[in-house]
Amino acid sequence: MTEVTRSNLVGGEMLNWSDLHPADARPAAGGPAAVSLLAAALRAGDAVLVAGPHAAVLYADLVAVAESVDILVRSAPDAEELAETLGNAKTQVYCGSLDRFETSETYDLIVALDGLERTVGPDTESLPWSEALSKLTTRLAPNGRLLLGATNSFSVNRMIQPDITAALPRDEDWGRAVNDTAPAGLKALQAELQGQIVGVYPSLVEADVMAGDNLQLTAARAARVVAERNSGPTLLDPYRVVMDAAHAGLLVELAPAWYVAVGVEVSIESAAGELVEERLLAALRVDDQLALRREVVAYVEWLRTAPKTGAADNVIVAGTSYRLFEGDGGGTIEEHLARFARRALESGSRQPWPVGGDAQALTARLAAMVGLTVSDVPGTAEVLRPLGSAEQLATVARLADELAHSSARAILFQGTINGIRKSVPYRLGHAMLNPARVVRRRLKRALRRR
DSSP states (O other): OOOOOGGGEEEOOBTTOOSSSOSSSOOOBOOHHHHHHHHHHOOTTOEEEEESOBOHHHHHHHHHHOSEEEEEESBHHHHHHHHHHHOSTTEEEEEEOGGGOOOOOOEEEEEETTOSGGGSOTTOSOOOHHHHHHHHHTTEEEEEEEEEEEEOSSSHHHHHOOOGGGGSOOTTOOOOOGGGSOOSSHHHHHHHOOSEEEEEESOSTTOOEEEOSOOHHHHHHHHHHHHHHOOSOBSSOHHHHHHHHHHTTOTTTTOSEEEEEESOOOOOOOOOOEEHHHHHHHHHHTTOHHHHHHHHHHHHHHHHHOSSOOOGGGEEEETTEEEESSSOOOOOHHHHHHHHHHHHHHTTOOOSSSSOOSHHHHHHHHHHTTTOOOSOOTTOSSOOOOSBHHHHHHHHHHHHHHHHHHHHHHHHHHHHHHHHHHSHHHHHHHHHHHHHHHHHHHHHHHHHHO
């Protein structure tokens, strides 16, 4: 078993603090995307340095493949735990700050997916990010590889949800120099490192999706995990924010975090095509009822013949070809149309009809386009509101404007009616027809008495 001895204490260690099990800080970096990236970079026989806190599965994967693994953490309890759980002849655990970590070893692979901010403690007055990066890269062997994480200070998260905890001091918020944090913005990060940079969603802590392009299907995967994480009240609809970022070509630039891979080719699964939902929403936005009808008809025709069906947000269309995006699919045509109606209302999408602003009416209209009569679909009776505050405000403004126009038309119509009633032809006609109405009513009463 490996022990954390005095020779493994490099200085600046934190004795009563844990980054692996924090009580008042974010957990260590991890997630499926981190596991996938590490698997692409790690080679049998590698000498590896892991700097900063990482999820347990990442340490286990490294120890299983690498020739030797050196681990540097600032927390004394974390160092003791890692030495006990991973300890073997090829593992060394060092405890202390990166600025005091001195070794003559060089490494084939250096892993710092948590970033560089948590490689030092409060005893380090200042360690600029670029200097911390230099301390790592100088330990790379020729043709060595580097995996580095960095948090984006201005990401889609800033648009979705304000960080109300930012004003509340936490235990880890000790005074640090401004330049100790990662560069602000993708271009600044690219200027520091020559490597492949991919976006990470929804965060370094729970890295589920890597985004290297702005294709709609890549965005949809990222949008789903962001929406799942932000299920409560938000400033903007989380799903739509990510999809719109991709549409603007900013999916990587506005990612909550980034992975930088130097000397490693990151392969990201992606595919061309569109989600049926995006096509339908695009038609709704511009009031193109012809395009909407065309898309609904084609989609429902596929649903009627497909062995496995899927909702509009889980079906890909490329040309005239449809296929499931993810999962096993299932469900009826009415249920899929009702789900789209719900998502359209929750996104604050404009409805191109004067009536039908609830899920039940919208579902019925969509179903009528393909010859279906829908009377009641579970989940469509409730009143749905846009998810984000901004979409709610936009919907209120739009409805208020439509109401004002309707009121103006009503006033115009009332004025027209009053003008007709005051006209001579109307009054003459009314005078001529009134006796006939009286006679007609009297005849009806006489017939009823018989």
